Amino acid sequence: MITRTPHPKALATGLEIGLPRVITYLRISVTDRCNLRCGYCMPEDQSFLARRDLLTFEEIVNVARVLVEKGVTKIRLTGGEPLVRRDLPMLVGMLKALPESPQVVMTTNATLLKLHAKSLHDAGLDRLNISLDTLRPATFEKLSRRQGLEESLAGVEAALEAGFAKTKINTVVMGGVNDDEIPSLLAYAADRQIEQRFIEFMPLASNQYGLQAQRVPLEEIRRRVESVGELDAVSGGSGPAKMFQLRSTGQRLGIISAISQPFCDSCNRVRLTATGVLRSCLFEGGEVPLRDAMRGHNPEPVIGNALEFVRRVKPDVHSGFGHVQMNQVGG
Numbered sequence: 001m002i003t004r005t006p007h008p009k010a011l012a013t014g015l016e017i018g019l020p021r022v023i024t025y026l027r028i029s030v031t032d033r034c035n036l037r038c039g040y041c042m043p044e045d046q047s048f049l050a051r052r053d054l055l056t057f058e059e060i061v062n063v064a065r066v067l068v069e070k071g072v073t074k075i076r077l078t079g080g081e082p083l084v085r086r087d088l089p090m091l092v093g094m095l096k097a098l099p100e101s102p103q104v105v106m107t108t109n110a111t112l113l114k115l116h117a118k119s120l121h122d123a124g125l126d127r128l129n130i131s132l133d134t135l136r137p138a139t140f141e142k143l144s145r146r147q148g149l150e151e152s153l154a155g156v157e158a159a160l161e162a163g164f165a166k167t168k169i170n171t172v173v174m175g176g177v178n179d180d181e182i183p184s185l186l187a188y189a190a191d192r193q194i195e196q197r198f199i200e201f202m203p204l205a206s207n208q209y210g211l212q213a214q215r216v217p218l219e220e221i222r223r224r225v226e227s228v229g230e231l232d233a234v235s236g237g238s239g240p241a242k243m244f245q246l247r248s249t250g251q252r253l254g255i256i257s258a259i260s261q262p263f264c265d266s267c268n269r270v271r272l273t274a275t276g277v278l279r280s281c282l283f284e285g286g287e288v289p290l291r292d293a294m295r296g297h298n299p300e301p302v303i304g305n306a307l308e309f310v311r312r313v314k315p316d317v318h319s320g321f322g323h324v325q326m327n328q329v330g331g
Helices: 057-069 088-096 113-123 137-144 149-162 179-191 205-210 218-226 300-310
Strands: 025-029 074-078 103-108 127-131 168-175 195-200 231-233 242-246 252-256 269-272 277-279 287-289
Touching (some): 025 057, 057 269, 088 113, 137 149, 218 231, 287 300
Parallel strands (some): 127 168, 195 252
Antiparallel strands (some): 242 252
């Protein structure tokens, strides 16, 4: 574990400057808007940013260009729901056209994917993660405060038809809400040769720090999976998921346990919010606003300095409580 010592620049915020973390992964929130209102992501009475407050595609690409030059190889587009941002395939193409040709992937709730899967694939999007927390219409409506399960499932099929490979389904496991659906979600993913990932519920300001659902920890999620069949731990993947394989069928799945077993000391990602704030961590850590610099002259040095700062203040272990709304920082 890195030993950190206070740095004069960090004293005002309580941050500690450590050795520079190697950053290879940039998550970009292209909007805070969403066509759903999932309770763990945003409050019910959410208000959204004005369009003028969002980074333009050109500004997003300018930030990405500098970070790619400094070692970022993977870019994930998030929201809110990224597909409510008009002309998103254009942004995908602009990012893929960067000289270093980074991998560009996207996380989506899939409700609009039937309309856009082919154009995203044609633009060069490399892969999709689809957020799907339930297969029951009533539970979907309770979680998202909207209808839309039928559209989401149609989006999954559209992704397959468009030619996307290595798609993943992300499910936030919530006690008393959808934890009993683990076997059915596994079967749904297996039927489509999609990798299923179960994610621990994370306490954030947007869900009243965990009051809206009971967290189901890693070992309990694993026990529920093992009710389907025996598991073997397997290697593979470069992300935070602990990977397993059902012995009987060979189906691969992942469990992401950011609360039970934080992976902060190996985290290689930073986040760019829709308003142009570069963040070191979803939960906590340093951040640098870039929007004004992007709209001034010669923003490249400012972006480079911002990366240098946030990669030195990434926490070794997060506090377990994120004082943010997930839709505003990109999940």
